[in-house]
Amino acid sequence: MQEEEIKILNPEKWINDYGDFLYNYALSRMFSKEQAEDLIQETFLAAFKSIDKFQGQSTERTWLVSILKRKIVDYYRKKARSKEQLSDADSPFIRDKFMYGRWKEESEPHDWDISDSTLSDDEEFIEIIKKCISALPDKWKSVFSLKHIEEAPNSEICDDLDISESNIWVILHRSRLQIRQCVEKLWFNN
Amino acid sequence: MKMMITCEQASYLIDKEQYTELTHREKFNLKMHLLSCKFCRLYKHESHVINDKISDIITYNNNEVKLDEDQKQRLIEKLKL
Numbered sequence: 001m002q003e004e005e006i007k008i009l010n011p012e013k014w015i016n017d018y019g020d021f022l023y024n025y026a027l028s029r030m031f032s033k034e035q036a037e038d039l040i041q042e043t044f045l046a047a048f049k050s051i052d053k054f055q056g057q058s059t060e061r062t063w064l065v066s067i068l069k070r071k072i073v074d075y076y077r078k079k080a081r082s083k084e085q086l087s088d089a090d091s092p093f094i095r096d097k098f099m100y101g102r103w104k105e106e107s108e109p110h111d112w113d114i115s116d117s118t119l120s121d122d123e124e125f126i127e128i129i130k131k132c133i134s135a136l137p138d139k140w141k142s143v144f145s146l147k148h149i150e151e152a153p154n155s156e157i158c159d160d161l162d163i164s165e166s167n168i169w170v171i172l173h174r175s176r177l178q179i180r181q182c183v184e185k186l187w188f189n190n
Numbered sequence: 191m192k193m194m195i196t197c198e199q200a201s202y203l204i205d206k207e208q209y210t211e212l213t214h215r216e217k218f219n220l221k222m223h224l225l226s227c228k229f230c231r232l233y234k235h236e237s238h239v240i241n242d243k244i245s246d247i248i249t250y251n252n253n254e255v256k257l258d259e260d261q262k263q264r265l266i267e268k269l270k271l
Binding site for chain 1: 196197198199201202205206209210229232233235236237239240241243244245246247248254255256257261262264265266268269270
């Protein structure tokens with residue numbers, strides 16, 4: 001344990017020991033390299049400032065991850081409060097009264113015609129999904145990410161972000177419609 | 191016919207179902223719609239495929255991605271200030 005305490009004051013060693021792990025953790029939740037890097041930097045700085053609060057009850061890594069996770073959640077909370085409105089213009093559904101609510105022809109889902117096991121090992125497929133998530137409008141991306149990262153009940157997210165529960169379902173739904181369409185476009189067009 | 195839900199409503203329920211349980215009426219309406227709508231059946235399948243992948247991305251930290259030297263140097267510089 002004493003060895004650990006010496007290590008904690010050495011930023012270079014810190015970054016060498018935990019940098020990659022934290023980077024991966026952030027990357028899998030931020031969907032963007034720059035943002036992941038920014039957040040681990042903030043995490044190290046915050047950890048540095050509160051070093052005396054580290055009780056040694058958990059491992060250093062667990063402690064750093066808990067700080068990072070808080071930073072990620074805070075980041076999304078801030079973004080989710082932005083005043084973006086849900087616009088109906090990009091809806092994939094027909095608004096004409098006779099066909100109301102049907103898929104627009106250009107938005108109809110196509111048969112991907114590929115087995116799930118093929119997709120499951122495919123790095124490229126995962127990269128495409130990440131790209132499509134990061135392309136969501138900030139507010140949607142934040143609500144979507146909070147829901148998936150925190151697995152929080154909607155009521156908690158509602159209180160937190162001051163959004164009604166039905167609005168959360170709509171945002172999650174619109175996000176997922178857009179992600180699916182984006183994945184289909186990128187995956188099958190190249 | 192009035193009872194039939196639209197593709198928009200069906201896809202909404204397909205997504206909602208992946209987070210929470212639907213009511214009996216919602217389940218019934220969705221089932222009836224899916225029987226007659228190929229596009230929503232595809233949507234359901236693909237939405238599930240993507241959802242599984244996203245859970246994998248978030249819960250599984252692969253350590254294959256590493257900070258490159260530039261990134262490490264930037265971080266070290268910041269911490270030294």
